[in-house]
Amino acid sequence: MYLGLDLGTSELKALLLAEDHRVVGVARAALTVDRPRPLWSEQAPAQWWQALEEVMRTLAASQPEAMAAVRAIGLSGQMHGATLLDAAGEVLRPAILWNDGRSGAQCEALARAVPRLGEIAGNLAMPGFTAPKLMWVRAHEPEVFARIARVLLPKDWLRFMLSGEAVSEMSDAAGTLWLDVGARDWSDELLAATGLTRAQMPRLVEGSAVSARLRPELAARWGLARGRVPIAGGAGDNAASAVGMGLVEPGQGFVSLGTSGVVFVSTDRFLPNPAQAMHAFCHALPGRWHQMSVMLSAASAVSWACKAFGFADEAALLAAAASVAPEARARCPLFLPYLSGERSPHNDPHAQGVLFGLTHAHGPAHIAYAVAEGVGFGLRDGFDTLRLPDDMPLSELALVGGGARSAWWGQLLADIFGVTLTRYAGGETGGALGAARLAWLADGGSVAQVCTQPPVTQRLAPTADRSAHAPRLARFRILYAVLCTQFEQPTERP
Numbered sequence: 001m002y003l004g005l006d007l008g009t010s011e012l013k014a015l016l017l018a019e020d021h022r023v024v025g026v027a028r029a030a031l032t033v034d035r036p037r038p039l040w041s042e043q044a045p046a047q048w049w050q051a052l053e054e055v056m057r058t059l060a061a062s063q064p065e066a067m068a069a070v071r072a073i074g075l076s077g078q079m080h081g082a083t084l085l086d087a088a089g090e091v092l093r094p095a096i097l098w099n100d101g102r103s104g105a106q107c108e109a110l111a112r113a114v115p116r117l118g119e120i121a122g123n124l125a126m127p128g129f130t131a132p133k134l135m136w137v138r139a140h141e142p143e144v145f146a147r148i149a150r151v152l153l154p155k156d157w158l159r160f161m162l163s164g165e166a167v168s169e170m171s172d173a174a175g176t177l178w179l180d181v182g183a184r185d186w187s188d189e190l191l192a193a194t195g196l197t198r199a200q201m202p203r204l205v206e207g208s209a210v211s212a213r214l215r216p217e218l219a220a221r222w223g224l225a226r227g228r229v230p231i232a233g234g235a236g237d238n239a240a241s242a243v244g245m246g247l248v249e250p251g252q253g254f255v256s257l258g259t260s261g262v263v264f265v266s267t268d269r270f271l272p273n274p275a276q277a278m279h280a281f282c283h284a285l286p287g288r289w290h291q292m293s294v295m296l297s298a299a300s301a302v303s304w305a306c307k308a309f310g311f312a313d314e315a316a317l318l319a320a321a322a323s324v325a326p327e328a329r330a331r332c333p334l335f336l337p338y339l340s341g342e343r344s345p346h347n348d349p350h351a352q353g354v355l356f357g358l359t360h361a362h363g364p365a366h367i368a369y370a371v372a373e374g375v376g377f378g379l380r381d382g383f384d385t386l387r388l389p390d391d392m393p394l395s396e397l398a399l400v401g402g403g404a405r406s407a408w409w410g411q412l413l414a415d416i417f418g419v420t421l422t423r424y425a426g427g428e429t430g431g432a433l434g435a436a437r438l439a440w441l442a443d444g445g446s447v448a449q450v451c452t453q454p455p456v457t458q459r460l461a462p463t464a465d466r467s468a469h470a471p472r473l474a475r476f477r478i479l480y481a482v483l484c485t486q487f488e489q490p491t492e493r494p
Helices: 045-060 064-068 103-115 117-121 130-140 156-161 188-193 217-221 237-244 299-309 316-324 364-384 407-417 427-442 470-486
Strands: 002-007 010-016 022-032 072-078 084-085 151-154 167-169 204-205 210-213 229-232 255-256 259-266 277-282 289-295 332-336 354-356 395-400 420-424 454-461
Touching: 002 045, 002 156, 002 427, 010 045, 010 427, 045 064, 045 156, 045 217, 072 427, 084 156, 084 427, 103 130, 117 188, 117 229, 151 156, 156 167, 167 210, 167 237, 188 316, 204 210, 229 427, 237 255, 237 259, 237 289, 237 427, 255 364, 255 407, 255 454, 259 364, 289 299, 289 364, 299 364, 299 420, 299 454, 316 364, 316 407, 332 364, 332 470, 364 407, 364 470, 395 407, 407 420, 407 454
Parallel strands: 002 072, 072 229, 167 204, 255 395, 395 420
Antiparallel strands: 002 010, 010 022, 084 151, 210 229, 255 259, 259 289, 277 289, 332 354, 420 454
16 A cells, blocks of 8 residues: 655645546645735745644544555655745745745746746746745845755655655755756756755655655554554656656647646756746656646636636636537637636736726626636647657647546536547546656556556547637737736835
């Protein structure tokens, strides 16, 4: 039995995986995000630990035999978050999250300081990444910066609490802008540019390797009978989702409809394309990398629209969107889904959401369609940034994340992309499942044995010519280009 822990932005999920690939139990605990100022997004790490205690208590009560049989633990989680610890291991301030946009000026400074940044880190400097966050702390909270003894990513802080060990792994570390992604090692040049050293970084392992062991007192508290249970290196959330879906070979990938939206493709080499804000990261397995485009508001845009326009829930909004007749879609408003700024391909922390073209003829269903379509267009923009060589053909992509539960939305995306999207059993638990599989690999399992693809539940082939969406996609792109200079740019304050 293997335990996967996935620290997301809106919830922490725990999953028990049997050696016949059955998911034996799942527990969830909700999380909240604090936005105390414009562009800010933070969470208190103490909330993560409370959520972990909650899911572990739930599984200990509902699955005592499975918990007692756990052989290893794997971790996955939201990437880029800056969790700052002092010399005693105490948290210095709330963690600054992946969708925080305050460090735009620091990104510009980092790019000037290290002209080779994209070559080394495989990515542009963006506010979402960890390094600019630390530069912001140095500029605006110097008393905090002076006390930093360790910088940990969110899931790695959970590892620290579980084991007492400060360790990260390649896929999550690649999202800091401190990693030499091709060499899979910390870059002294990039660390120095932000006033940090290797001594403040966690030790690095591969995602499928043992990183640490569970504290005995925690094992006893939660009914894990094996004492010092090994903890795998794990993965950032998207690499973990790929492992959970068995997408580890070159050319395999997925579209994720979570809080953020992601297009992810595995590769067997480091293939950066920073000019278009495409991410090139290490994968969770040795000798593997991946390309990834990210939009900051995907399913979260649907959640926002539910509250703003009075839909009972996300399913009700998507049902309303599906009710819009195909011939009426061309007259729906257009929606720019940039509620938290945007990464690929714009790298624009000041980008904002827009509903354009409203008339008296439009009702809630038309707005619902516009929101679902706008997320699809944003994902398509990211998809177009991928640069795969000819020997890595891409024929289809998996569809994962909470939004993958809607077959209608998945079909809309397949039509917008012009690519077949495959829904797998358990696709909504990809990150936690991947974490559990990495635990299995750390316990001696082979990639062929562990990283199988779950059963296919549905293949969504494009039902329309790509040109059917071309006019609205073209207007969507023009709308951003016209409005981008008009988005409010708040004066940065300490």
